[in-house]
Structures are given as structure tokens and as C-alpha cells.
Amino acid sequence: MKKILFTLFLLLVIAPAFAQEEGEIKGVVVNDATEEPLENVNIVNLNQVKGTSTGKEGKFMIKAAVNDTLYFSYLGFKSIRVRVTNDWLKYGDIKVKMTELGIALEEVVIRPVQLTGYVEVDAKIIPIYDNYRYRIAGLGGGYEGGQSQPGAVSRVLNSVFNPADFLYNVFGKRPKQMRKLRQMKEDDNIRNLLQSKFDRETLMAVLQLERVDVDEILNNCSYSEDFIRTANDLQILDAISECYEEYRVLNRGKG
Structure with missing residues (x-):
């Protein structure tokens, strides 16, 4: 007692x-x-x-x-x-x-490339740009090249042998974040907020993802580059949510 x-x-x-x-x-x-x-x-x-x-x-x-x-x-x-x-x-x-952002525009100087007409020489003169993109038909995924993505080639090759790994790593290992995604869809204030935004910042903050991760999720879910580039944040939220629900169905089917 x-x-x-x-x-x-x-x-x-x-x-x-x-x-x-x-x-x-x-x-x-x-x-x-x-x-x-x-x-x-x-x-x-x-x-x-x-x-x-x-x-x-x-x-x-x-x-x-x-x-x-x-x-x-x-x-x-x-x-x-x-x-x-x-x-x-x-x-x-x-x-x-x-704090207000200070936007400083850097001066860009464009210099024409003077070619000599000799292939051996011109091949060394023409600048090489690292902003290219690797793509494999049928997988729907792309990976940025250049110094910011040093493992681009290996990531592409890994995707060839394990095309489902990317979605598993994102969705399967982030159940808490995916629950938050569903909560975002149910909150009218957040939906109204996202409808006028195009910077992905709020989505990245809630889901704890980087911008490149958001793009890769949509790539692997077969959304076009035009959609990824032009969609507002609410459309991106709905697209990720739809992809997640499809992943859950497929995952249950495997069990």
C-alpha cells in the first residue's frame, strides 16, 4: 500500500x-x-x-x-x-x-579558344569541363561528374549491379524521416508553404537529405529531369511520397 x-x-x-x-x-x-x-x-x-x-x-x-x-x-x-x-x-x-543574404556576382570573362588546325595541339588547348553527367539507359539514374563527385563512375557501376540498393538505402534505412514525410503531406500549413517554394530547403531539413539526394531519389523513381528542375516543393514532396509508397508495396512483396 x-x-x-x-x-x-x-x-x-x-x-x-x-x-x-x-x-x-x-x-x-x-x-x-x-x-x-x-x-x-x-x-x-x-x-x-x-x-x-x-x-x-x-x-x-x-x-x-x-x-x-x-x-x-x-x-x-x-x-x-x-x-x-x-x-x-x-x-x-x-x-x-x-540575416539578409548578400548576393555578390562574380565577373565572368569569356575568352575565345584560338585553334591552330592541328589536332594534336588543339586537343590540349580546348578546355575540359567537369560538369558532365553519367547516365545508364533503363536505370533512370544519373550521377554528377567532376571533383565534387569523385566516386561518380563507381556509383554508376554499383547501380548496374544493384539497381534497387539506392532506394533501399534512402527509404529502408530512414523510416523515421519517411514518417515525417507523410506528416508533411497531412499538414495544410506546410503544403501551402511548399507550394510557393522551389529551393528544396524545407524538404531537406525535415527529411535530413542533401539536394543531390533529393534529385537522385526522383531520378531513380523515373521522374524526368524537366520535372525535377521545374517542380515546386509540394510537387516534389508528393513525388517522393508516391515513390516511397511504391517501395513499401514492393518491399512487402519480397517478404
């Missing part, structure tokens, strides 16, 4: 503490340089996959718990992540400052 009473006592003491760890948090987003409020800043709770945006005065409210990460993105500004703390939940509003 004493043990039961002690357990109930602990529950009464601990329960309020846990209850305080989650709630509606408020804040305002401003330009770091001018302190002016920023309207329509996109905000996503990466842990709970909930979205919202700031109003005319830069104010926002979103459901969050302690240690959740909020992702702020706004056109022309550097995207940031903010961790929710106990103080934020206890004491209310917080000011989030976003």
Missing part, C-alpha cells in the same frame, strides 16, 4: 513537470540589420512536422516542446534553426533575427 501511495505521489509531482514541456510558443521574426518585422516567414517544427508563418507584424505561434527545433526560412535571407528552451515556454515571446 505504501508503495502504491508513493508511486501516485511521484506521478502527481512529475506529471505537471512534463506538462510544462510542451505548449504553444510565440515569437516575432525581424530583420537583423533593421529590426523591421518580417511577414510570411516560413516556420516548421522539424520534430513534430507542424508549420506556420509570420503575420504582418512578424509574429507567429506554433506548437512545440522543449528541445524541438524550429526551422525558419524566408526568400533572400539565410535560413536558421532555433532550439526551443524551457525559458521560451515559461516566459513567452522571443525575438528571432534573420
Whole structure:
């Protein structure tokens, strides 16, 4: 009996503490340089996959718990992540400052290639560009060449012998991220947010993928390069989701 009473006592003491760890948090987003409020800043709770945006005065409210990460993105500004703390939940509003991106255009000088007419000489004069793409018919996959992708050839060869490995590595080993993908589809705020975006940033943040991974998923799911290049982020979300559902069906069939 004493043990039961002690357990109930602990529950009464601990329960309020846990209850305080989650709630509606408020804040305002401003330009770091001018302190002016920023309207329509996109905000996503990466842990709970909930979205919202700031109003005319830069104010926002979103459901969050302690240690959740909020992702702020706004056109022309550097995207940031903010961790929710106990103080934020206890004491209310917080000011989030976003830094405007400085866009510096580099001067490009185009010099004509002077050919001599001798093949042996001209072959050494003509510049070699590394921005090429390997492609294998029937696999639907492509891999960027050049210094940024030193293993491009080996990746292509591996895809020949294991064409299903890429999707398994992405989907099979990321069940948590794929659950978040389904949550994103069900949140109207996030869907509205993604419909006007083309930078893939929010998708990459939630799914913990790089831009090249997103492109390769769509390549391996037989989406065209034109679609990958021109689709908005909501269309990309739906495409990845459709591919994931097909993967799940095939995976169940193998079992």
C-alpha cells in the first residue's frame, strides 16, 4: 500500500513537470540589420512536422516542446534553426533575427579558344569541363561528374549491379524521416508553404537529405529531369511520397 501511495505521489509531482514541456510558443521574426518585422516567414517544427508563418507584424505561434527545433526560412535571407528552451515556454515571446543574404556576382570573362588546325595541339588547348553527367539507359539514374563527385563512375557501376540498393538505402534505412514525410503531406500549413517554394530547403531539413539526394531519389523513381528542375516543393514532396509508397508495396512483396 505504501508503495502504491508513493508511486501516485511521484506521478502527481512529475506529471505537471512534463506538462510544462510542451505548449504553444510565440515569437516575432525581424530583420537583423533593421529590426523591421518580417511577414510570411516560413516556420516548421522539424520534430513534430507542424508549420506556420509570420503575420504582418512578424509574429507567429506554433506548437512545440522543449528541445524541438524550429526551422525558419524566408526568400533572400539565410535560413536558421532555433532550439526551443524551457525559458521560451515559461516566459513567452522571443525575438528571432534573420540575416539578409548578400548576393555578390562574380565577373565572368569569356575568352575565345584560338585553334591552330592541328589536332594534336588543339586537343590540349580546348578546355575540359567537369560538369558532365553519367547516365545508364533503363536505370533512370544519373550521377554528377567532376571533383565534387569523385566516386561518380563507381556509383554508376554499383547501380548496374544493384539497381534497387539506392532506394533501399534512402527509404529502408530512414523510416523515421519517411514518417515525417507523410506528416508533411497531412499538414495544410506546410503544403501551402511548399507550394510557393522551389529551393528544396524545407524538404531537406525535415527529411535530413542533401539536394543531390533529393534529385537522385526522383531520378531513380523515373521522374524526368524537366520535372525535377521545374517542380515546386509540394510537387516534389508528393513525388517522393508516391515513390516511397511504391517501395513499401514492393518491399512487402519480397517478404
